[in-house]
Amino acid sequence: MIFFSILSSLFLPIIIIGFFLSFVWRRKKIVHPATDNEWYLQIILSKEDAVSQFFLLLSILFLGVTLLAFNKDLGDPFSWQTILFITSVLSLISTYYLKTLYSLIFGLIAITAWWVAQATEWTQDKDITLSAIFVGSAFVGLLFYSLGHLHEREMKWKRFSFVYLFFGIILITSALFFLSSRTGLSFFEEMTKGVSFFSSWQITLSLFILLVFILGVSLYIVTKKLVSSFEFLAILSLTFLFGVIALLPQQSIFFQAGDFYNSYFGGKQLSGSGVLWAIIFNLVIFFELLGLIFSGYLRRETWLINLGAILLSLLIIVKYADWFFTFLGKSIFFIGAGILLFVVGWFMEKGRRVMISNIKEQTQT
Structure with missing residues (x-):
C-alpha cells in the first residue's frame, strides 16, 4: 500500500x-x-x-x-x-x-x-521459492517480445510493435544480465530455497497461462513468417531455460567458508554447480545480444542494431570489471579498462556503421 x-x-x-x-x-x-x-x-x-x-x-x-x-x-x-x-x-x-x-x-x-x-x-x-516470481517476470518479457512481432502484421500497429519489443528485450536482457553477475548468482542461490511453486495453485496457473501464450504466439508468428526460424528457436530456448530455473531444487552456488576453491567472483568460492551456471548465464547473455544485433541487420531495423551494440558494449565493460577488478592492481585495472573501452567502442561503432549503411543501401535499391 x-x-x-x-x-x-x-x-x-x-x-x-x-x-x-x-x-x-x-x-x-x-x-x-x-x-x-x-x-x-x-x-x-x-x-x-x-x-x-x-x-x-x-x-x-x-x-x-x-x-x-x-x-x-x-x-x-x-x-x-x-x-x-x-x-x-x-x-x-x-x-x-x-x-x-x-x-x-x-x-x-x-x-x-x-x-x-x-x-x-x-x-x-508459504515459503515458496522466489524463482517462480523471477521466472514469471522473464515469461512476461518473452510474451511482450512475441506480441511485438505479432503486431507487425499490419503497418498501423507498427508503433505498438516497437513498444512491445523494446520492453520485452529490456526485461529479458535485464534478467540474464543480473543472473550472470556476482550478485545475481548469490540471488540465484537464495531464490531456489524453499518449496516448489506447485504449492501455490495461483502461481502454477499463472506460469502455465504465460507459458501457453508464449508458445502459442511464437508458433503463430513463425508460421506467418513474422519471425525467422532463428528467432523462434531463440524464444523457445530462453523459455526452456527459465522454465528449468523455475523447477530447480535448491542450488549450492558457492562453497562454504573454509574450502580452498577460488573463483573470479571477488574471493567468493564457486562450487561446481556455480561454475556451470555462471558459464551458462554468461554465454546466454552474450549470444542473446549478438543475436539481437544480427536480427536487426536481417530485419533492417537500425534501432535493434544500436540497442544491441550499446548493451553488448556495456556487458563487455561490466564483465571486465567483474572478472579482473580483484586480480589486477588498481592502476593496471583502470588503464586496461580505458584501453578496452576504446577498442570495444571503436570496433562496435565501426561495425554498427557498416551494418546501418548496408541497410540504407538495400532500402534505397
Whole structure:
C-alpha cells in the first residue's frame, strides 16, 4: 500500500519531466510517416498528439487513484494489487481503442508490476521459492517480445510493435544480465530455497497461462513468417531455460567458508554447480545480444542494431570489471579498462556503421 502511494505521488512529476525532455532531446524534427521509414520510432507524431496522449494518461492515472480512494472508503474490499490490475487493463483497453502510445507504455509497466506484487503476495507464509516470481517476470518479457512481432502484421500497429519489443528485450536482457553477475548468482542461490511453486495453485496457473501464450504466439508468428526460424528457436530456448530455473531444487552456488576453491567472483568460492551456471548465464547473455544485433541487420531495423551494440558494449565493460577488478592492481585495472573501452567502442561503432549503411543501401535499391 505504501509502495503504491509512493509510486502514485512520483508518477506525475516523472511524466511531466519526461514530457518536456522529449521535446528538448529530440534529435530530429517530427516528420510525416510517408517521408520517414522509421516513423514508428517516434513517440510523438505531433505536438497535438503528445498533448492529447498526455492528458489521456493523466486521466487513467487519476482513475486509478480514485478507485483506490473509493476502495479505502468502502473498507478495502479489494487489495491494491487488484486496483492496479484494473487500472492497467483499462489503460490497455484505451490503448487499442484510441491507438495511443503513452497509455500502452503505462499499461505494460503496470501489468508487470501487478504480476510481481501479486505473485509476492501469493508466496507469503508459504515459503515458496522466489524463482517462480523471477521466472514469471522473464515469461512476461518473452510474451511482450512475441506480441511485438505479432503486431507487425499490419503497418498501423507498427508503433505498438516497437513498444512491445523494446520492453520485452529490456526485461529479458535485464534478467540474464543480473543472473550472470556476482550478485545475481548469490540471488540465484537464495531464490531456489524453499518449496516448489506447485504449492501455490495461483502461481502454477499463472506460469502455465504465460507459458501457453508464449508458445502459442511464437508458433503463430513463425508460421506467418513474422519471425525467422532463428528467432523462434531463440524464444523457445530462453523459455526452456527459465522454465528449468523455475523447477530447480535448491542450488549450492558457492562453497562454504573454509574450502580452498577460488573463483573470479571477488574471493567468493564457486562450487561446481556455480561454475556451470555462471558459464551458462554468461554465454546466454552474450549470444542473446549478438543475436539481437544480427536480427536487426536481417530485419533492417537500425534501432535493434544500436540497442544491441550499446548493451553488448556495456556487458563487455561490466564483465571486465567483474572478472579482473580483484586480480589486477588498481592502476593496471583502470588503464586496461580505458584501453578496452576504446577498442570495444571503436570496433562496435565501426561495425554498427557498416551494418546501418548496408541497410540504407538495400532500402534505397
